[in-house]
Structure formats: C-alpha cells, structure tokens
Amino acid sequence: MGSSGKVSWKLEDHPKLPKGKTVAVVVLDGWGENKPDEYNCIHVAQTPTMDSLKQGAPEKWRLVKAHGPAVGLPTEDDMGNSEVGHNALGAGRIFAQGAKLVDQALASGKIYEGEGFKYISECFQNATLHLIGLLSDGGVHSRLDQLQLLLKGVSERGAKRIRVHILTDGRDVLDGSSVGFVETLENDLAKLREKGVDAKIASGGGRMYVTMDRYENDWDVVKRGWDAQVLGEAPYKFTNAVEAVKKLRENAMTNGDAVVIFNFRADRMVMLAKALEYPDFDKFDRVRFPKIRYAGMLQYDGELKLPSKYLVSPPEIDRTSGEYLVKNGIRTFACSETVKFGHVTFFWNGNRSGYFNSELEEYVEIPSDVGITFNVKPNMKALEIGEKARDAILSRKFDQVRVNIPNGDMVGHTGDIQATVVACKAADEAVKMILDAIEEVGGIYVVTADHGNAEDMVKRNKSGQPLKDKNGELQILTSHTCLPVPIAIGGPGLAPGVRFRKDVPTGGLANVAATVMNLHGFVAPSDYETTLIEVADN
Numbered sequence: 001m002g003s004s005g006k007v008s009w010k011l012e013d014h015p016k017l018p019k020g021k022t023v024a025v026v027v028l029d030g031w032g033e034n035k036p037d038e039y040n041c042i043h044v045a046q047t048p049t050m051d052s053l054k055q056g057a058p059e060k061w062r063l064v065k066a067h068g069p070a071v072g073l074p075t076e077d078d079m080g081n082s083e084v085g086h087n088a089l090g091a092g093r094i095f096a097q098g099a100k101l102v103d104q105a106l107a108s109g110k111i112y113e114g115e116g117f118k119y120i121s122e123c124f125q126n127a128t129l130h131l132i133g134l135l136s137d138g139g140v141h142s143r144l145d146q147l148q149l150l151l152k153g154v155s156e157r158g159a160k161r162i163r164v165h166i167l168t169d170g171r172d173v174l175d176g177s178s179v180g181f182v183e184t185l186e187n188d189l190a191k192l193r194e195k196g197v198d199a200k201i202a203s204g205g206g207r208m209y210v211t212m213d214r215y216e217n218d219w220d221v222v223k224r225g226w227d228a229q230v231l232g233e234a235p236y237k238f239t240n241a242v243e244a245v246k247k248l249r250e251n252a253m254t255n256g257d258a259v260v261i262f263n264f265r266a267d268r269m270v271m272l273a274k275a276l277e278y279p280d281f282d283k284f285d286r287v288r289f290p291k292i293r294y295a296g297m298l299q300y301d302g303e304l305k306l307p308s309k310y311l312v313s314p315p316e317i318d319r320t321s322g323e324y325l326v327k328n329g330i331r332t333f334a335c336s337e338t339v340k341f342g343h344v345t346f347f348w349n350g351n352r353s354g355y356f357n358s359e360l361e362e363y364v365e366i367p368s369d370v371g372i373t374f375n376v377k378p379n380m381k382a383l384e385i386g387e388k389a390r391d392a393i394l395s396r397k398f399d400q401v402r403v404n405i406p407n408g409d410m411v412g413h414t415g416d417i418q419a420t421v422v423a424c425k426a427a428d429e430a431v432k433m434i435l436d437a438i439e440e441v442g443g444i445y446v447v448t449a450d451h452g453n454a455e456d457m458v459k460r461n462k463s464g465q466p467l468k469d470k471n472g473e474l475q476i477l478t479s480h481t482c483l484p485v486p487i488a489i490g491g492p493g494l495a496p497g498v499r500f501r502k503d504v505p506t507g508g509l510a511n512v513a514a515t516v517m518n519l520h521g522f523v524a525p526s527d528y529e530t531t532l533i534e535v536a537d538n
C-alpha cells in the first residue's frame, strides 16, 4: 500500500471509543525518565503537573522507548532525536531512518550506483568536489564514519580534488570533542593526498553559528556558511586544529564544481538546500551563484523535492496518522515556536511541508528568540505555546490540538543545569495550561516526549556515576539520551475503563499514533504499530 498504490483512507470506527472529543497531544521535547539525582533537571525542577500525571493514575502513565531500533536507528546505542521521534509519533510505524539507510547504501556500494552519484561524479575529472556537513559521531545529523567511507569511495571513483567544509558539533557529542574528529579527518585526508588526491579541509565553523539553522529561524546562520563554503570568505574563527585552513579564497566554489552535503537528517539542511538550488532565492544576497552540481546525502523535503538530486533515497514515510485523521474529518491545530515548529508539522507528517487540507488544519508558529542561546531565556515561548493551544481547545474548532514544548531540549543542549531546571518548570506550566483547557471542554490529553535530554546532564560511567575530566571538572552532557520517555493519558473525555495495556511492554513512540487514533474514535490501519490502550469492562 505504498504511496503509489491505491490507499483506502477511511478509518474504521472504534468499537468502544466515541468520536467528537477534543484530544490534546503534547510533546515535551527532550524529556526522558531517569533516576532522581541532582543532574536530573526534571527531578530537580518543580514539575507538579507532570508529577501528578505519574502519581495520579498508574494505569494511565507508562514509559515508551524513544531511541535505537524502536525509532528506526541502527543500534541500541543510538540516542533518540526529534526527527526520528516525531516521525515515529506521527507515522505510527518504524521506518529505517537516514542513519541506517546511509549505512546500508555505503556497505552495499549502492550509494555509488544511483542517479545522484552519477550526476556529481561527472565533475570529478575537471573540478572540485565539496563535501559539507556536521563532523561528529553523534549519529543525529551525520556520522564521521560515513564521511570517511564516502571520502574513500569518491576518491576510488575518480574525485581528484576534494574540499571538506566542516561544521563542528557540541550538541550531539561532548563539548570540546571536535578536535579529535578534526584530527581523524586530517589523518584520512593526508592518506588521500599520499595517493595523489588533493584533499583538504576548506572551511570550518560551529554548527549553531554557521549553516545548520532550521525552519527559517535565522538566515544569517546560513549566510555565514555560504560566505565561507561558497564564496570562500570568512573570518578566521577556527579552533586550533582547524587553523591549518588557509587561503579560503582558493577553496571557493566555482562553476562546474560538485557539492555533496553529507548530513542525512533533514531539518537543518533544508535552508542550505534552498540557497544552493533555488535560482530566484532571495533570503540573503548570495553575491555569486556558481553553476554547481549539488546533491544531498538524502532528499530532505519530500514535498518541496529538495534537493532534487540525492545519493540515498529517504525513508518513504507515507500514510501518516495526520493524513489519515484529516481525511477522516479530524480538524487539526498544530503549534510550536520556530525552533520546533517543523517537528509537529514537517516531521510529524513524514518530512512533508504544508497542509493536507488547509480547510481542516491550522499550523501556528510562534517566532523564537533569535541570536541567543536558550539558557539566557529558558522559559522560551512555552507559555505562548500553552496559550495558543488553550485558545485552540477552548474555541472548540479543533478535534486535535498538537504542540511541541521545546524547553527541556533546547536549554538542555546548552549544558546549563540551572537554566535547564528553569526550563523544565516552564514546560510543566505550559502542560498545565493545556490540561486545564482540556478539563474545561471535557476533552482528552496525551502527554509524551520525543526523546530524553534534560533528565540527564552529565556523562556517566557504566554504574551511573558522573564522570569528571582530567581537570576534575564534571563532564556535562549536552546531548540527547537513550532513556525512555513517559506517556500519560487522561482528561474528562477519556471513556471509563481506558487504560494502558500490559501486553506491549516494549512499546515505543511508534505505538502512539494508533493510540491517538483510538482516542479520536477510530481503529488504526492494520499495519500500524499496535495501540497502547485497551478498554476494560467495568
């Protein structure tokens, strides 16, 4: 029943659960479950609403998996992230995700057989191949070992001049770990040079400062990347290990060059894709728009078909719950602030921009603060999101009101423990506003999260003790975690007897879609991961 086949969109009625209840679906970003200690910011923070959900009704609160194979990632060591988390929540099935698809394509060599590779490899003989992407082993946006394999593969297939434009990471990996990744890369490039390939690092910059913005939050970020990677003009702001980068101008892109983005994850590569691909791009002055052959590791936006050329086909996330529900008349409201807006729209809908039916859907984006790290304003726009959701619920114009509350994640990434505690409190307050509104209209709530972050702010040894570095400083964990996340259901509209089943102990985020469909009074399609709930006879 793929996207090309004929899809029957009609959902069957649930035999026991009624239609017509307003359902709030709340995703707390970066909110996992962890043992209580001082580095668990969710535990330290005052979170009376989330606490009451956990303590109030044990059969309506449980944990679900949000990392590794449960969300389509290669191994149990892969932490969850927003892309795979929201994909699973929205799609109700587990799709092999970019990280895994690229692993497979590299292992089988198929990556070099497709149209995308053919397209760029035509430049190898006479021009430069530029590789741009995040340099770390975080596995959220990219992976160093994949870049290493790709470098080997392209050089074996004729690439003679290679320039790598690195974005350094302190968000999916420990702060300060970039130096090691750069050394590894330098080493590989030196070996290529021994074999006669002119391969060098050409530019570098921190991911949050250059290129990797998302959802059009701040085009200046992408512009800074453009200046360095395309125009070859940038202030020298490199860490020591990258100081080897000289004469940027020599490394500028020129007509006939090939450009490959080696990130597999979509959200933070769409803006660059627009700048590289759109002839009438007007978000900043590109100064020069060289005629290059550009391919993404994956296609990042299936609706916009961006980029048009890519090395590995993205997961085909079709027949998402959002599409089904809208086609069954469910009026849907989705909201977050800019930095997470696409999570409850684009990712939720299977990496697809736009509405399924603009008459039944309304997506509201609250502008995020720009140019700050979020520990400075840890409340972010949580209350504004709460207010918008509340108003949408009270308006009774919507059947589903879906939000992402970013605080735990965005502030957790800064590594600022005190600020993250404040962030968790703000997120909890936003949840309360939404639950209060649900109470007022007799609706139902589902509160869950996409992956962990704020519940663990230190790197730990195997027995769970916090680790210190050589100088005796705590090793702060700015990344996501592999911990499970809570899911709670409730509200006056929840039919008597509804509770979590006991026979889905390994349930994960992909089980949530069928659950939400049930709460709207429908049975999920048969190939969806099973529902988490049952209706006990009273």
Ligand SMILES: O=C(O)[C@@H](CO)OP(=O)(O)O
Pocket: 029, 030, 080, 081, 082, 083, 140, 141, 171, 172, 268, 409
């Ligand atoms: O900020 C991001 O891009 C990732 C971490 O790399 O976080 P999230 O998956 O929560 O969006």
Ligand SMILES: [Mn+2]
Pocket: 029, 030, 081, 082, 083, 085, 409, 450, 451
């Ligand atoms: Mn997230």
Ligand SMILES: [Mn+2]
Pocket: 030, 082, 409, 410, 413, 453, 480
């Ligand atoms: Mn995150």
